[in-house]
Amino acid sequence: MASMDVSLKEMMTIDGSLGAAIVDHGSGMALGALGGSKELDLQVAAAGNTEVVKAKLRTMDSLGLKDSIEDILITLSGQYHIIRPISGRGGKGLFLYLALDRGRANLAMARHQLRGIEEKLDV
Amino acid sequence: MRFPPLTAMRLPALRRRPPVELRDEVLKEMVLLRERTPDINGSVACTVDGLAVACDLEGDNGDQTAALTAAMVAMSRRMLAMSGKGDLEETLVSGAAGFAAFYTAGPTIVLTVLARPGTNVGLLRLEGRKTAAAVGRHAARIR
Numbered sequence: 001m002a003s004m005d006v007s008l009k010e011m012m013t014i015d016g017s018l019g020a021a022i023v024d025h026g027s028g029m030a031l032g033a034l035g036g037s038k039e040l041d042l043q044v045a046a047a048g049n050t051e052v053v054k055a056k057l058r059t060m061d062s063l064g065l066k067d068s069i070e071d072i073l074i075t076l077s078g079q080y081h082i083i084r085p086i087s088g089r090g091g092k093g094l095f096l097y098l099a100l101d102r103g104r105a106n107l108a109m110a111r112h113q114l115r116g117i118e119e120k121l122d123v
Numbered sequence: 124m125r126f127p128p129l130t131a132m133r134l135p136a137l138r139r140r141p142p143v144e145l146r147d148e149v150l151k152e153m154v155l156l157r158e159r160t161p162d163i164n165g166s167v168a169c170t171v172d173g174l175a176v177a178c179d180l181e182g183d184n185g186d187q188t189a190a191l192t193a194a195m196v197a198m199s200r201r202m203l204a205m206s207g208k209g210d211l212e213e214t215l216v217s218g219a220a221g222f223a224a225f226y227t228a229g230p231t232i233v234l235t236v237l238a239r240p241g242t243n244v245g246l247l248r249l250e251g252r253k254t255a256a257a258v259g260r261h262a263a264r265i266r
Binding site: 023026027028029030043044046047048050051054 | 247
């Protein structure tokens with residue numbers, strides 16, 4: 001079991017990490033955020049990526065897919081953005097958001113670590 | 124104690140109406156806000172004493188909204204002054220069927236934004252503030 005602060009710190013230790021946030025996709029607001037910069041405003045990222053998650057959930061609903069999202073990967077030319085909805089326990093309606101520098105990150109490793117962080121997280 | 128009906132709260136005619144040019148500029152910003160953010164129903168910009176500057180709402184209750192906004196903002200400011208929390212930036216009222224948010228746009232104008240239930244509040248706050256800042260800039264330029 002890890003608290004939100006510990007989980008955010010762990011997300012920031014992932015190689016190439018630029019910013020991390022735990023976001024409520026009911027409200028679009030971040031419960032917690034760490035890292036970020038002038039170019040990466042995590043509050044804006046939280047609100048914007050909430051729209052991404054909502055759109056995907058809506059699409060799955062329209063398609064009649066009775067499944068859940070494990071993660072969403074967005075590949076930019078210079079960055080990776082990973083969105084990982086939190087499953088189970090008190091985490092319903094939350095997702096982890098991680099921005100990585102593509103030059104320094106190992107995508108497979110980052111996804112693996114993020115899964116571990118999500119499993120341990122207790123909000 | 125009985126409260127007077129809302130219409131009686133309208134301000135005396137001798138108070139100067141905001142210039143028409145300002146209304147047009149502000150309305151443009153407000154329409155942009157509604158088009159950009161699908162969860163937003165509409166908005167009203169008014170002066171801190173309840174005079175509507177521009178109205179982008181369906182229906183015809185812009186004047187009442189402006190009057191209530193003045194009361195809401197006055198109350199919020201007093202609350203902040205009493206608790207020593209500085210100047211008002213935003214008041215967010217959340218109801219079972221949507222939201223009403225109030226953003227200060229410079230010293231004299233307030234922007235009231237109405238949004239649907241299930242709105243992305245994070246986005247509403249960001250966009251509301253952005254539009255209020257733009258409205259504030261217009262108000263400072265056009266007097």
